Amino acid sequence: MRALTSKELRQLxxxxxxxxxxxxxxxxxxxxxxxPTVLFTTAGMHPLVPYLMGEKHPEGKRLTDVQKxxxxxxxxxxxxxxxxxxxxxxxxxxxxxxxxxxxIAFSYxxxxxxxxxxxxxxxxxxxxxxxxxxxxxDTVSFDRWVEMGVDPSHIVFxxxxxxxxxxxxxxxxxxxxxxxxxxxxxxxxxxxxxxxCDCHKYLEIWNNVFMEYNKVAxxxxxxxxxxxxxxxxxxxxxxxxxxxAKSVFDTDAFAPxxxxxxELSHKGYEDNADTVKAFRIIADHIRCAVFMLGDQRGITPSxxxxxxxxxxxxxxxxxxxMQLDMPDGSLNEIAKVFIDQYAPFYSELEQNREKILSELKxxxxxFASTLKKGIREFGKLxxxxxxxxxxxxxxxxxxxxxxxxxxxxxxxxxxxxxxVDVDGFHAAFRAHQTLSxxxxxxRFKGGLADNTEAxxxxxxxxxxxxxxxRKVLNDDNVAQKGxxxxxxxxxxDFSFPRKVTPEELLEVERxxxxxxxxxxxxxxxxxxxxxxxxxxxIGLFESKYGSKVKVYTMGEFSKEICGGPHxxxxxxxxxxxxxxxxxxxxxxxxIKAVLIP
Ligand code: SER
Numbered sequence: 001m002r003a004l005t006s007k008e009l010r011q012l013x014x015x016x017x018x019x020x021x022x023x024x025x026x027x028x029x030x031x032x033x034x035x036p037t038v039l040f041t042t043a044g045m046h047p048l049v050p051y052l053m054g055e056k057h058p059e060g061k062r063l064t065d066v067q068k069x070x071x072x073x074x075x076x077x078x079x080x081x082x083x084x085x086x087x088x089x090x091x092x093x094x095x096x097x098x099x100x101x102x103x104i105a106f107s108y109x110x111x112x113x114x115x116x117x118x119x120x121x122x123x124x125x126x127x128x129x130x131x132x133x134x135x136x137x138d139t140v141s142f143d144r145w146v147e148m149g150v151d152p153s154h155i156v157f158x159x160x161x162x163x164x165x166x167x168x169x170x171x172x173x174x175x176x177x178x179x180x181x182x183x184x185x186x187x188x189x190x191x192x193x194x195x196x197c198d199c200h201k202y203l204e205i206w207n208n209v210f211m212e213y214n215k216v217a218x219x220x221x222x223x224x225x226x227x228x229x230x231x232x233x234x235x236x237x238x239x240x241x242x243x244x245a246k247s248v249f250d251t252d253a254f255a256p257x258x259x260x261x262x263e264l265s266h267k268g269y270e271d272n273a274d275t276v277k278a279f280r281i282i283a284d285h286i287r288c289a290v291f292m293l294g295d296q297r298g299i300t301p302s303x304x305x306x307x308x309x310x311x312x313x314x315x316x317x318x319x320x321x322m323q324l325d326m327p328d329g330s331l332n333e334i335a336k337v338f339i340d341q342y343a344p345f346y347s348e349l350e351q352n353r354e355k356i357l358s359e360l361k362x363x364x365x366x367f368a369s370t371l372k373k374g375i376r377e378f379g380k381l382x383x384x385x386x387x388x389x390x391x392x393x394x395x396x397x398x399x400x401x402x403x404x405x406x407x408x409x410x411x412x413x414x415x416x417x418x419x420v421d422v423d424g425f426h427a428a429f430r431a432h433q434t435l436s437x438x439x440x441x442x443r444f445k446g447g448l449a450d451n452t453e454a455x456x457x458x459x460x461x462x463x464x465x466x467x468x469x470r471k472v473l474n475d476d477n478v479a480q481k482g483x484x485x486x487x488x489x490x491x492x493d494f495s496f497p498r499k500v501t502p503e504e505l506l507e508v509e510r511x512x513x514x515x516x517x518x519x520x521x522x523x524x525x526x527x528x529x530x531x532x533x534x535x536x537x538i539g540l541f542e543s544k545y546g547s548k549v550k551v552y553t554m555g556e557f558s559k560e561i562c563g564g565p566h567x568x569x570x571x572x573x574x575x576x577x578x579x580x581x582x583x584x585x586x587x588x589x590x591i592k593a594v595l596i597p
Contacts, residue, residue: 002118003243006235006253010345012068012117013090015199015232016110017064021300022092025065027346029297031079031306039306040070040475044091045173045230051095051373052173052211054225061097066235068291068346072309075316078284081200081240081247085313086288088235097225100178103208104144107180111206117242123183125195126150127201129164129176130157134221135213138163141178154195160198167228171481173211173224180206182241201563205241206233217495218539238264245515249280256337257283264333265324278320286334294339294352296471301363304486312405314363318371319408330369331360341564367403373478374402378412383419392424399425400432426453430597448519457573457595458490460522460554460566461512465492465593466538467558468511472504480539489594493584500589505578511557512576519557519571524564527551537561 004012014024028047032404041047044067051057064456067089094103110116111124126145131137137157139345145155157163165319166174181202189199196202211228213221236248245251249258258269261279269279292310294300301311314331321330335356343350381394390413404412410420430453462483470478473496482493500508529549532539537551539561552566553559567573574595584590 001120001242001244002116004117004239005408006239006251007345007430009235009239009242010088010090012063013110014066016116017092017106018544020062020106022062022064023059024279025059025063027068027088030068030292030295031297031299039309040072041067042069042071043067044093044232045090045211047288048093048095048230049172051231052095052224053214054096056093061095063093063095064091064461065093066345068295070288070292070309072313075313079280082203082237084236084248084284084292086284087478090233090235090238091230092229094227094229096228099227100138100140100210101231103210103231104141104178105148107206107208107231108145108148108150111180117238117433119182119241121149122151122154124150125183126155126160127163127179127181127196128155129178129335130159132160134160134219135176138176138178138210141176141208143209144177152410156194156196158196159437165207165211166215169216170535171217173213173228173527174215174221175209175211175213175228177207177209178206179204184241185212189506203237203241204234206231207239217477247280251284253341254280254283256341257287257334260334260337261324261326261330264326264330265321267324275324278324281320282317282324282334285313285320286331287338289314289317289360290335290338290342290349290356291346294346294349296348298348298352298355300359304488311363312407314360314372315367315403315405315408318364318367322368322375328364329361331364334359335360340380352463370402371404374398374404376408377402378404382416382418388418389425390418390420392426392428395420395422395425396428396432399429410514419474423453426456429453453567453572454487454595455485456565457567458485459562459564460552460570461573461576461593461595462492463507463552463558463560463562463566464512464515464554464570464573466494466560468508468515469496469500470538471511472507473500481584489579489592491590491592493588493590495587496589497587499583500581500591505581505591509576509578515554516553516570516573516576518557519569520557521569522566523553524566525551525553529561532561535559 018024030039032038032041044065069089070086072085073087074083078085080587111119112121128141129138142155144150163177163213165177166172182201182205184201186201188201193199193201209230211230212224214224215221236253238251239251240248243251258279261282262269267275270276289310299306299310301307301314339349339353378398393421395406395409398409399406406425413420458554466480470476477495479495481495486489532549532551549561550564554560554570574597576593576595578591578593580592582590
């Protein structure tokens with residue numbers, strides 16, 4: 001096995017696919033264009049969706065790239081051996097050109113041939129799609145791995161939950177995949193431990209997706225005009241594998257930052273479990289912040305959307321840097337390490353060097369001093385706490401006065417075995433919002449408006465609106481195409497062939513407000529997909545949610561499969577008002593609406 005550096009692996013990967021007739025394309029921005037369903041590019045396929053759907057790519061049918069990605073869904077896992085918020089995905093693409101057989105042969109050659117990665121064959125394990133009512137069992141991939149010389153006992157078939165890939169949104173190109181794992185040599189976690197198990201024995205390094213379907217609605221898959229291949233190999237994970245490192249943080253990608261943190265904090269990375277965690281979180285979060293701030297469509301910290309995520313990441317790293325007693329200005333020192341390291345490959349980081357450093361500094365100045373006071377305040381609060389729960393008003397005080405994101409307070413509390421009355425926090429938030437004369441622009445100086453009661457209420461309003469649209473437009477085919485909620489408004493895309501008239505919009509508003517006035521409880525029940533269907537719930541009938549789904553019911557008005565969160569009763573929503581109705585794309589309409597407290 002070749003112990004390559006990150007830089008060498010990037011180059012080798014692109015060289016390999018170039019030698020197989022692929023054109024090298026640059027990484028797209030981290031901020032997706034025209035995609036209402038996601039805040040960040042979370043996979044290499046996002047920027048290529050039009051080409052997967054059949055549009056001609058100027059560089060041809062075989063492409064290879066290194067795509068910048070951000071996934072914050074797993075932010076609490078950061079610190080474990082394999083999760084990062086920012087990562088680079090190595091990809092090779094066939095746009096209606098080669099398919100399963102060639103894709104698998106390419107992957108196997110690149111992984112195992114001495115000329116390329118030279119990974120011992122017996123260390124590799126594979127998963128294939130087991131088949132369901134939408135698509136057959138993927139025996140073609142299984143047979144091909146065996147043909148390549150893989151021992152059949154190293155291949156397992158798994159359901160859609162594991163071996164199917166589609167965009168983060170609800171519709172679009174998708175298909176079965178075959179995933180490649182490296183056996184780290186750790187003990188199996190139990191008798192059923194096999195590739196696909198998430199105990200860290202088998203590390204997923206590469207995912208080959210065979211996109212031959214277009215998901216048009218819940219449970220409805222149409223064949224795509226062309227069969228595509230989308231593969232994604234995680235750069236950090238593969239490097240950790242090749243370097244025999246115990247985690248992605250113990251590789252050349254993070255070594256310079258870890259050294260810098262040790263220098264600034266006068267502590268050792270591996271002094272104890274707390275330092276390991278803090279070093280890893282700081283390194284991961286600063287790298288992510290550097291790429292967000294330095295992106296070609298760069299963002300800055302704010303209270304909504306991408307800016308909120310960025311702010312939360314920076315503030316979280318400030319907290320951990322304080323835990324390590326790092327001096328003011330440390331963030332910039334660590335950021336410089338990453339800029340120097342990555343700029344040769346991502347020139348936008350060099351172009352935006354000043355912006356990255358000044359924005360980080362500004363956020364540090366804004367937050368670091370109040371953080372210290374806030375932590376003291378938190379300590380006092382805990383000292384006199386009766387019971388195990390911090391009340392909503394106190395959590396709001398930490399937020400309003402000290403700029404503590406609610407997630408942050410919840411995390412601090414959890415470290416002490418305490419919980420936070422998050423509902424109470426949201427209630428205090430809304431009460432303040434109603435009282436504030438300052439308006440939406442500058443509601444909370446240090447505050448963050450997201451994932452709060454405001455978004456939960458708008459989420460519930462979205463359900464009511466979808467139900468009302470179906471009623472008013474008399475069309476069960478009105479199906480959700482995308483949804484995006486900020487603290488200020490909801491945005492909902494749905495399939496419908498023409499403009500919705502002003503009269504119809506008024507009627508939708510009236511029905512939603514009627515449901516709000518009725519003040520019915522919003523009830524969440526877990527049930528199987530079959531039960532949900534039987535009860536007439538709308539929403540995404542997909543096994544990717546696991547065998548059980550959550551169904552939210554609002555009286556007679558709405559019943560929908562959804563992950564939540566929602567308000568507790570419709571009366572809490574305020575007054576519903578549609579702001580705008582417009583075309584989003586062919587056959588898809590978009591509505592923006594607000595709730596007035
Ligand atoms: N889209 C797939 C993934 O993100 C392969 O690139 O895993």
